[in-house]
Amino acid sequence: xxxxxxxxxxxxxxxxxxxxxxxxxxxxxxxxxxxxxxxxxxxxxxxxxxxxxxxxxxxxxxxxxxxxxxxxxxxxxxxxxxxxxxxxxxxxxxxxxxxxxxxxxxxxxxxxxxxxxxxxxxxxxxxxxxxxxxxxxxxxxxxxxxxxxxxxxxxxxxxxxxxxxxxxxxxxxxxxxxxxxxxxxxxxxxxxxxxxxxxxxxxxxxxxxxxxxxxxxxxxxxxxxxxxxxxxxxxxxxxxxxxxxxxxxxxxxxxxxxxxxxxxxxxxxxxxxxxxxxxxxxxxxxxxxxxxx
Amino acid sequence: xxxxxxxxxxxxxxxxxxxxxxxxxxxxxxxxxxxxxxxxxxxxxxxxxxxxxxxxxxxxxxxxxxxxxxxxxxxxxxxxxxxxxxxxxxxxxxxxxxxxxxxxxxxxxxxxxxxxxxxxxxxxxxxxxxxxxxxxxxxxxxxxxxxxxxxxxxxxxxxxxxxxxxxxxxxxxxxxxxxxxxxxxxxxxxxxxxxxxxxxxxxxxxxxxxxxx
Numbered sequence: 165x166x167x168x169x170x171x172x173x174x175x176x177x178x179x180x181x182x183x184x185x186x187x188x189x190x191x192x193x194x195x196x197x198x199x200x201x202x203x204x205x206x207x208x209x210x211x212x213x214x215x216x217x218x219x220x221x222x223x224x225x226x227x228x229x230x231x232x233x234x235x236x237x238x239x240x241x242x243x244x245x246x247x248x249x250x251x252x253x254x255x256x257x258x259x260x261x262x263x264x265x266x267x268x269x270x271x272x273x274x275x276x277x278x279x280x281x282x283x284x285x286x287x288x289x290x291x292x293x294x295x296x297x298x299x300x301x302x303x304x305x306x307x308x309x310x311x312x313x314x315x316x317x318x319x320x321x322x323x324x325x326x327x328x329x330x331x332x333x334x335x336x337x338x339x340x341x342x343x344x345x346x347x348x349x350x351x352x353x354x355x356x357x358x359x360x361x362x363x364x365x366x367x368x369x370x371x372x373x374x375x376x377x378x379x380x381x382x383x384x385x386x387x388x389x390x391x392x393x394x395x396x397x398x399x400x401x402x403x404x405x406x407x408x409x410x411x412x413x414x415x416x417x418x419x420x421x422x423x424x425x426x427x428x429x430x431x432x433x434x435x436x437x438x439x440x441x442x443x444x445x446x447x448x449x450x451x452x453x454x455x456x457x
Numbered sequence: 458x459x460x461x462x463x464x465x466x467x468x469x470x471x472x473x474x475x476x477x478x479x480x481x482x483x484x485x486x487x488x489x490x491x492x493x494x495x496x497x498x499x500x501x502x503x504x505x506x507x508x509x510x511x512x513x514x515x516x517x518x519x520x521x522x523x524x525x526x527x528x529x530x531x532x533x534x535x536x537x538x539x540x541x542x543x544x545x546x547x548x549x550x551x552x553x554x555x556x557x558x559x560x561x562x563x564x565x566x567x568x569x570x571x572x573x574x575x576x577x578x579x580x581x582x583x584x585x586x587x588x589x590x591x592x593x594x595x596x597x598x599x600x601x602x603x604x605x606x607x608x609x610x611x612x613x614x615x616x617x618x619x620x621x622x623x624x625x626x627x628x629x630x631x632x633x634x635x636x637x638x639x640x641x642x643x644x645x646x647x648x649x650x651x652x653x654x655x656x657x658x659x660x661x662x663x664x665x666x667x668x669x670x
Contacts, residue, residue, distance in 0.1 A: 280609035
């Protein structure tokens, strides 16, 4: 083999690899050679609008939005007789979320869910744009926690933390409160998934009618006491049980606070936790809403 | 005669014993033919010792082998040679950099986080568990379950109904899922039996299903 040949080998491989990298785009082109024109043909949109939406859909796929999601969005939007402008908003939001490197799943899920449930398209577009903005706001917050030493063990942990923080911000939990929760978790040498769990718990309480400030204070106190993810789950179940008994979420939180204060001086946290869990069973098992066989 | 020649070579190689040297010295004095042969060999050795020592070029063997007439070995033999023959690889900066680029590209492409529907991110790796969902609705003609695990399709997971009790077994990987029941294809009802609910961000709520193994 000559010297030239040896040099050409890796060069050829590099070229092959560069062509193979955007494999999702190639795959999409194979599956959708004419873009999404077949899906759009069934719509009441004009030819010009169809071409415009189709071009945007192809761009979205090229940006990395999964083609099956684009197809679901288009077909459901057409079934709901959504106008071209709003469909373009769905595609723009998905595409920009992907391009900015933010988690795409929640945005696409909200659009698909809204269309499936028959929510007015304008409202879906606004809700998905709001979520995308919150994801963008959440990312630097999570990254600052990572920089401060809360290193994720898996790349998915960072993404989950961003998603949870975005949901919390949507529930009007202030970014400062989230940072505070993060600092509390870090001070207890907690992990990023614990921070995610804490944020989810606060969001859940806020979604159950508890004022955002109360929800975040309650969870932050719990983290300060060294609660684990499982403890936080138990906390959710405890408040749920109280709410089901007719107690307001805020009152349930206050009751929990009082119980915690009474238990604090002499009682081990583990004892308190087992007491809390008597009504609800252990954290493992079939999970909420289902019965695992 | 052959024995004498052997001793001659031993002397030239400096391997001969004293007795052998004496024998040959006597024979050389009496045999002019042997003397001539010994003198010739001695000159040859001296010439070789005085000549310049030159190193063979670095790729001398490879170049010689390349010039040899080519045989066409079998495919198996060529494969064996390709796989098991030791070889010297000649590198240059272009090859090294190209290989580095390939390695980086491969590592990046494998470590790139997967983006997709929430199902894949919610579900951790692990075996799927069977979860039974039940719903009592005596008036319903048709009930399905829709959630983030099926892209909210209203016809993907139809429930079976007996005397108004509807049920379905779902195979789900460990993770947290959100879902609702869809009654007669139009009414969305968050599972009344769920232990928790979550805002769907669209003005309604979904049931939460946590699958742990």
